[in-house]
Amino acid sequence: MAGFEYDFPSITSSGPLNLSNFPVDALPGEHDGDSSLPGDTFGAVLQYLNQMLMGEDLEQRPCMYQELSALQAAEKSFYDALTGVEIIKVADEKEKERDKFTNGSAKKRNHYRQDDEHVEAGRATKQFASYAEEPTEIFDEALLCSSSNAGSWDLSYCEAKPGRRNNQQIGLTQEPKRGRPRASERKLNIREVVDMRSLLTQCAQSISDFDNRTANQLLNQIRQHSSPHGDGNERLAHYFADALEARVSGMGTTMYTAFSTRVSAADTLKAYQAYILASPFRKMSNILTGKTIQKLTTEASQIHIIDFGILYGFHWPCFIQALSKRPRGPPKLCITGIDLPQPGLRPAERVEETGRRLAHYCKKFNVPFEYHAIARKWETISLEELKIDRSETVIATCLYRLRNVPDETSVTSSARDTVLHLIKKINPDLFVHGILNGTYNAPFFVMRFREALHHFSSLFDMFDKTLPRHDQDRLVFEKEVLGRQSMNVIACEGTARIERPETYKQWQARNERAGFRQIPLNKDIVKEVRAKVKLQYHKDFLVDEDGKWILQGWKGRILQGWKGIVFDALSRWNFVQE
Structure with a gap:
């Protein structure tokens, strides 16, 4: 595991990660141009993506x-x-x-x-x-x-x-159609x-x-x-x-x-940008995740996010930018980025690169930041490796990646359940879980x-x-x-078949067996998501609710689900509801 942190103006590192490759002035700020209105932070995702495309050897x-x-x-x-x-x-x-x-x-x-x-x-x-x-x-x-x-x-x-x-x-x-076929x-x-x-x-x-x-x-x-x-x-x-x-x-x-x-x-x-353009799934997921965490952490001075499946970290620039606008100043943000190891002599290199990009983004917006990279099979990670400080507000997230963790149909013991039990041991204030809703995992x-x-x-x-x-x-x-x-x-x-999705109802049962209970959906956030999809996207996109899940799909078919859940502890449940 590698990590680094900074608290202006000093930077310390347990595995030196050089930020000089990411010039601060190169990142578009929140005041650049008129393309993004005040309070609109989703543009941060595109700024983050644009910086990656222009500043790294991704070709x-x-x-x-x-x-x-x-x-x-x-x-x-x-x-x-x-x-x-x-x-x-x-x-x-x-x-x-x-x-x-x-x-x-x-x-x-x-x-x-x-x-x-x-x-x-x-x-x-x-x-x-x-x-x-x-x-x-x-x-x-x-x-x-x-x-x-x-x-x-x-x-x-x-x-x-x-x-x-x-x-x-x-x-x-915008292809006009004239007459009837x-x-x-x-x-x-x-x-x-x-x-x-x-x-x-x-x-x-x-x-x-x-x-x-x-x-x-x-x-x-x-x-x-x-x-x-x-x-x-x-x-x-x-x-x-x-x-x-x-x-x-x-x-x-x-x-x-x-x-x-x-x-x-x-x-x-670049193709991912086309996906964002065509569908509301990831944008609405960002809004749901960011706003739910923001409401929970309004008074927090330290926030620790443990992200299972961080990849390039696309879902955090919006949240970082929103933290920077808090009236009393931004809290300290710690992100533990977890993903699978890459082949070669530096298995954690990509996860560390994500941390450098996020650190640069936090520095741009004056958000104190600490990052830890873990490149391991998720089911082999121990609680001690996560370096949890109980004075922090702890958030665990996993967005659309648990489907790639082996379940009981491919291995003797379910690695999926092992990861959920690890999250239970973390005992987070909130667990945000996004899933790809699918029924194509039959043997x-x-x-x-x-x-x-x-x-x-x-x-x-x-x-x-x-x-x-x-x-x-x-x-x-x-x-x-x-x-x-x-x-x-x-x-x-x-074991070569790693695309093993489950339906949101199957995940509901699995999460409950692990000891989690769901939080009621925030009606204002759901209302916003519904309005945005109706206003901005094709009429065949749908947003629905079932129980405490918010669901997104196309022409009546549910494709993705999102929910926030907590460990079954009465005091914590009351805190989240407040």
């Missing part, structure tokens, strides 16, 4: 999450680890084969692909220096423009014009959608029955009607066909591991495939309705995030 690095999860999936196979070069070679050869096939038999049908491929080829030759040339206004358009992002911390703005919906809504594609066209589209899902399901069933001949025939049919550049259904079919093909060939883990080396962290972060392949088909079809449809078809960042996100996740769900088994 030469793989994405942190993809690298860590690939290592987690492949570590059971020492042979796979030794033959990494062959893994990449095989993956590239298979991709070239698919391109040759789709460019031949499917080129006529997918007439729009040529232009897209030309654009993508040009994109591959871009140098990282181009990011430095991009003005910050690109990021402002996504989340900092006053008309679409006003008042992230001010509910009055959302109430000013209820139901307002205009061309500046986030995530709406003919009946024959509507029937044709419906038939193609049903046939594609049917072909995919039949192929999965054939693979389950070890009928590889039929499976390959069905895969050929799917390839003829799928494309990574088509509509949502065609894209879904393309990536699911990749996963089914990997399963047939017995190379699921190999293909999944190869993903971590195919795209740079810079491209992945039986066909059942798991059907549920994954429903889940991922919602995501591809969401992008189809909210981002242009030719958007390059959308293509990267679908390929490197959604395609990668579906590859793991469909093509991997045993």
